[in-house]
Amino acid sequence: MFCQSIEHNFSKATSKIKQLKRRRQPQHTFQHDNGPAVAAATICDHLATVYSGHILPATRPSASTTTCNSVPFASDDSPFNSPIVKEFMQFMPNCMAPGPDHIRAEMLKPIKSLILPVLALFFTVC
Incomplete structure (x- = not known):
């Protein structure tokens, strides 16, 4: 029936589609x-x-002193180091829909110097 309605009155059929598009959230x-x-x-x-910890109790165990250099799986021959991750971040497309975390590439690029070491370590662990 839909195909027949397109043959007879194309604008009426397309107006239905436009109405459905407008209803999308x-x-x-x-x-x-x-x-x-x-x-x-x-x-x-x-x-x-x-995540500052201001709601945690005043007495809590001291934080671990583990650094990225003391982690056994962080090695110099890892394919994921900060310069490599930085190089690939430049290829992240702008003006694209965010993922389920609602984070866009435009939001990550300005803070890449802060997140590069964490991302490199994360990719190495994965």
């Missing part, structure tokens, strides 16, 4: 009026306050 992403760099900085500040 928009994807929620974090944006800032001053651009993606400000959005990334805002998210970093928010996460820093959320």
Whole structure:
């Protein structure tokens, strides 16, 4: 029936499709009026306050002193080091839909100097 309706009245058939497109719920992403760099900085500040530990009790065990250099699986011959990850980050496409974490490439690129060591270690572990 749909194909026949297209043959008889194309604009009526396409108006149905347009109505369905308008009903779709928009994807929620974090944006800032001053651009993606400000959005990334805002998210970093928010996460820093959320994960600062200010709600933890005052008496808690001391943190481990493990560093990236003392981790047994972090080696110099790893294919994932900071310069390699930095090189591949430049190829991340802008203006693309975010993943399920709602993080866009435009939000990661301004803070890449901060996250490169963590990403390199993460990729090495994986």
